[in-house]
Amino acid sequence: MALGLELKLRMGQQLVMTPQLQMAIKLLQMSSLELADYLQEELDKNPLLEREEDRPDEDVVGMSEMLANERASEGSNSPSNEDEPSERNLSEDLPVDASWSDIYGDGSGSFSAPQNFDNTSSSEAPPLENTLVRNETLTDYLLWQLGVSALNEKERLIGTAIIDAIDDNGYLSADLQSIAEMTGTTVEEVEDALVLVQSFEPAGVAARTLAESLLLQLKSRKQAHPPFTTLLENLEDLARRDFRKLKRILKITDEELQEAVELIQSLNPKPGLAFGSEQTNYIAPDVYVRKQDGQWVVEVNTDAMPKLRINREYDNALNGRLSAQDKRFLQDNARSAQWLIKSLEQRSSTIYRVAESIVRFQSNFLEYGREHLKPLILKDVADDIGVHESTASRVTSNKYIHTPRGIFELKYFFSSSLVSQSGENHSSEAVKFKIQKLVESESPSRPYSDEKLAKLLKDQGIIVARRTIAKYRDILNIPSSSRRKQLGSGSSES
Structure with missing residues (x-):
């Protein structure tokens, strides 16, 4: 064929x-x-x-x-090499639309060598990066405290194993039984070593739960007594901001409950994060x-x-x-x-x-x-x-x-644009700013719901859907109205 x-x-x-x-x-x-x-x-x-x-x-x-x-x-008699890059313009090396100007533009414009501001450099001071040292990690700090403690060899071994099992947030990530098996000791010996490590700084380190970490911090402040400890036993109710139930359980007044809540909120839920594992980039x-x-x-x-x-x-x-x-x-x-x-x-x-x-x-x-940020897209600047x-x-x-x-x-x-009732465009960043300002001005006992925020923006001529309000709130790290509500009578506006 x-x-x-x-x-x-x-x-x-x-x-x-x-x-x-x-x-x-x-x-x-x-x-x-x-x-x-x-x-x-x-x-x-x-x-x-x-x-x-x-x-x-x-x-x-x-x-x-x-x-x-x-x-x-090179001389005129040197052999030519077609594969060797030549000194011709870049545009000659590229066909059709792949010229230098396609990437950078035509190079026109009023660019000139700029001058530095007076405060941007110093001939006398060394570069900032030369003054930085490696950050001390949480593990380094805990091992140093372990090293200066009066311990025998076995206790130091258990303490080191516990510290190795502490995560970046400062919590113990392994159970006591596994640590005992790894070190060839008993759970009771591990518990004794854990009490020692939990006495180290930062306060709250080596805890197994959030409640335990907060309790350790209260102990370091010598405030581990009711009603604060009782409040820790009811963290779920506190997270739901069910203040009526908490007041009934603790048998205290609104003012006393407010004081207890503020103290608990002042504690650090992740004590280990005070130590960075990486050097700061400026x-x-x-x-x-x-x-x-x-x-x-x-x-x-x-x-x-x-x-x-x-x-x-x-x-x-x-x-x-x-x-x-x-x-x-x-x-x-x-x-x-x-x-x-x-x-x-x-x-x-x-x-x-x-x-x-x-x-x-x-x-x-x-x-x-x-x-006053305007809506702007990349194409606007590229065309400009x-x-x-x-x-x-x-x-x-x-x-x-x-x-x-x-x-x-x-x-x-x-940022993208949102159209007002008058046809005017508003930047999404500007709308986020308005939402933030409205939340800052709300009554702590009667925070605005997403529906109420949408209505207030509509009164300003900006039409925003409730689900968009919720999305922007999440971006701004603003809790929902139920979580923003503070002690006091009344309910959230709707």
Whole structure:
């Protein structure tokens, strides 16, 4: 049987991601901390890269000069290599819609090298990260207290096993029988060691239940007596805020019950969380915004945008007598450094332009506060500055802006809209703010239900469904009206 072969020509568009474009996208979505780590890795492995501040007295080597030296060193008789990346524009490497401008835009705009604020850096003080030490963990602290206790070898062994079984919240996660079997001791010996560990700081540690932890904290305050201990025996009724039943059980007045409830609420339900297992990460703003001559001005935090350049000594070596292998090594690293520097410049420019666009859209927020946030989507900013929507998304992730009203992630300024009765759009963040203010102004004994909150917002011209109120309440960590209700007569409004 004969096989028929047929040759067809098909035209189509295909997105080609060059290594250079992949680098640009990778840098764009990095946070300032991730970028700092990445650049340090590049500085360690690429001898042609250096920070500008490392050699303040030298001029930065121009990219055109570097490429000219490279071409001169190669000579006209050197064999060509089609697989080797060329120095042509990035757009020549990419077909159709995968050009540099598709990712970053046309590069137009009023971006200029910004100046730092006076309070953003200090030449005298060491970097903050150099002053930090490893946080002491809960386990470290408990083992230290165990070590200074007068114990024999067996007691120390049991105590160590108990501490190893305490979770991050400070609770004992293993039963006494299993600890006894693991240490080859009796349950009674484990119980004796547990009493010792439960006397350690923080108060309430090594408890097996919430009630036991709270009781240990009362004992440390020398307040483990009725009505407080009786209240701990009825935690479920307290959680339901069934104050009538509690008052009947405890046989106390409203004022005495209020005092007991406030004391229990002042205790720590998770005593172990006072100790962090990881070092704190501090947010370094990528951009600043301030008012100057009546206008909002955006400035890039240059401390979060380190500048790199080509090392002149290695660059000059390209003109010297080198082996083919050494020359190829320097040329490859020079090309890699060139793309990294260009990508960093484009990253800084794009973050600046996105932040500047957000400030234009949200100037009322800067002037008057959260209640005046406008509905905003990524497409609005992308269209405003002429970049792809995915670029705007990458820029707003893990990038922070310092404003007179605090530090915010750029994504904070984007939210959906709710339409008022007059047809005016309201940002969902502004609606959340209004809900929070209404709850803060409610009567403690007669908190607003979700239905009542929806009615109050409708009176302000904002139509919001009750289920949307409930969703926003959860986001704001506001309990339901029944859980917000405090001691006193009356019921929740509906």
